[in-house]
Amino acid sequence: MRDLKSFYIRTYGCQMNELDSEIMIGQLQNRGLKRVYEETQADLLLFNTCSIRDLAERKVMGKIGQLGRSTKKRPIIGLTGCMAMAKKDTLFKKLPHIDFILGTNNITDLNEVLNDVINTGKQSIRTNKEFEENLDYLVAKRDDKVKAYVSIIRGCDKFCTYCVVPYTRGKEVSRPPEDIEAEVRKLAADGYKEITLLGQNVNSYGKDAPEFNCLFHDLLYRLDKIDGIERIRFLTSHPVDITLDLMYAIRDLPSACEFVHFPIQAGSDRILRKMHRIYNKTQYFEKVDQLKQIVPNASIGTDIIVGFPTETESEFLETCEVFEKINYSVAFIYTFSERKGTPAMRFKDDIPQEVKDERLKQLMGLHQMQVSKQHQDLLGQTVEVLFDKKNKNGQLKGRTRCWRKVIAEGSDSLIGTIQPVKIHSFNHQTLIGELLIKQPIS
Numbered sequence: 001m002r003d004l005k006s007f008y009i010r011t012y013g014c015q016m017n018e019l020d021s022e023i024m025i026g027q028l029q030n031r032g033l034k035r036v037y038e039e040t041q042a043d044l045l046l047f048n049t050c051s052i053r054d055l056a057e058r059k060v061m062g063k064i065g066q067l068g069r070s071t072k073k074r075p076i077i078g079l080t081g082c083m084a085m086a087k088k089d090t091l092f093k094k095l096p097h098i099d100f101i102l103g104t105n106n107i108t109d110l111n112e113v114l115n116d117v118i119n120t121g122k123q124s125i126r127t128n129k130e131f132e133e134n135l136d137y138l139v140a141k142r143d144d145k146v147k148a149y150v151s152i153i154r155g156c157d158k159f160c161t162y163c164v165v166p167y168t169r170g171k172e173v174s175r176p177p178e179d180i181e182a183e184v185r186k187l188a189a190d191g192y193k194e195i196t197l198l199g200q201n202v203n204s205y206g207k208d209a210p211e212f213n214c215l216f217h218d219l220l221y222r223l224d225k226i227d228g229i230e231r232i233r234f235l236t237s238h239p240v241d242i243t244l245d246l247m248y249a250i251r252d253l254p255s256a257c258e259f260v261h262f263p264i265q266a267g268s269d270r271i272l273r274k275m276h277r278i279y280n281k282t283q284y285f286e287k288v289d290q291l292k293q294i295v296p297n298a299s300i301g302t303d304i305i306v307g308f309p310t311e312t313e314s315e316f317l318e319t320c321e322v323f324e325k326i327n328y329s330v331a332f333i334y335t336f337s338e339r340k341g342t343p344a345m346r347f348k349d350d351i352p353q354e355v356k357d358e359r360l361k362q363l364m365g366l367h368q369m370q371v372s373k374q375h376q377d378l379l380g381q382t383v384e385v386l387f388d389k390k391n392k393n394g395q396l397k398g399r400t401r402c403w404r405k406v407i408a409e410g411s412d413s414l415i416g417t418i419q420p421v422k423i424h425s426f427n428h429q430t431l432i433g434e435l436l437i438k439q440p441i442s
């Protein structure tokens with residue numbers, strides 16, 4: 001029997017994967033394994049993977065393929081996350097040196113699968129299609145001591161035509177509100193100041209479980225009552241499920257941050273239909289207008305795919321017009337890439353890569369100009385910053401309620417505190433300011 005003493009874990013992709021890794025780290029540490037940060041020192045290598053983009057998958061395949069060519073004593077290798085689901089039928093064939101595959105809905109089985117591999121010396125795979133709410137979130141080991149991710153719903157029922165998530169994570173399963181409250185209470189007791197509620201579509205929280213009698217905005221009201229948690233954020237949202245009740249909760253709850261991720265994905269109604277986003281541009285603008293009326297100081301983020309199959313130049317320009325109108329503070333912009341198993345595979349990926357890249361560059365340039373202008377407008381203003389760490393230059397780093405990055409000189413003792421900072425300058429994505437309280441610089 002192999003004696004495992006140490007593990008190395010590498011996480012690709014989204015915040016949900018980061019949280020899943022934190023849970024697996026906790027499980028392995030409770031088993032007595034020590035986490036190491038060099039692959040070469042580990043008895044177990046875990047790759048928690050992402051399938052959302054082709055590049056992310058290619059990186060993992062390349063990385064694990066390389067390990068198979070190594071002549072050194074081989075550690076146990078496990079692959080978890082979305083690729084485990086999306087490629088479960090071919091992975092052992094393509095990467096025969098992988099010892100186990102654990103799907104996104106089977107994290108709770110990590111120790112059992114590991115025992116299987118150790119006891120039998122054979123490959124093992126568990127990839128349940130649906131998630132069962134039996135995961136022990138309290139086991140998660142977080143590196144960050146100020147901010148924590150908290151899962152509230154897994155899976156997605158929306159089936160956008162380009163997205164693998166409904167196939168890799170299954171249908172929506174909400175977590176009981178009492179369990180979420182218990183975890184957040186523990187985080188508050190441990191000194192955490194900010195939580196980010198996670199789900200592929202947090203706004204549909206509770207719809208799959210009427211017995212909870214708790215929709216997303218109800219959950220926010222419940223969590224806001226927990227002493228010690230100063231800020232609540234949430235990721236990610238589908239515009240259709242962003243309700244007036246949610247907007248009122250953001251306005252009324254002291255802890256609810258005024259940043260809303262409101263991903264439009266494309267500016268053309270024809271492309272939105274092809275993406276199966278189930279809203280049109282007019283409906284989207286109506287919701288954003290409602291939000292701006294109810295929470296005038298809200299900042300808004302988006303995700304965008306440029307170069308979706310058949311997107312014309314003028315349809316791309318409609319996306320640029322949306323940027324002009326909304327003035328996003330945050331935008332995650334990607335070029336379209338085909339994902340196997342999604343309906344978009346049936347569309348011809350007819351936009352040449354150079355055109356996609358050019359649209360990406362153009363939109364990023366526009367967004368950067370808008371962010372610079374927003375930062376310019378903040379010069380001389382005082383913002384509230386929750387500091388969570390120091391950067392490599394020894395400056396305090398943190399974020400405003402609206403998720404803007406801020407750095408300032410200050411002592412370590414301010415990490416984990418919210419401080420007023422007067423903004424005097426900015427660079428690319430970061431505001432630079434001066435603390436309005438005087439603290440010794442450590």
Ligand code: SF4
Pocket residue numbers: 156157158159160163164165166200201238
């Ligand atoms: S709502 Fe988000 S997670 Fe769900 S299918 Fe659409 S893009 Fe994917």
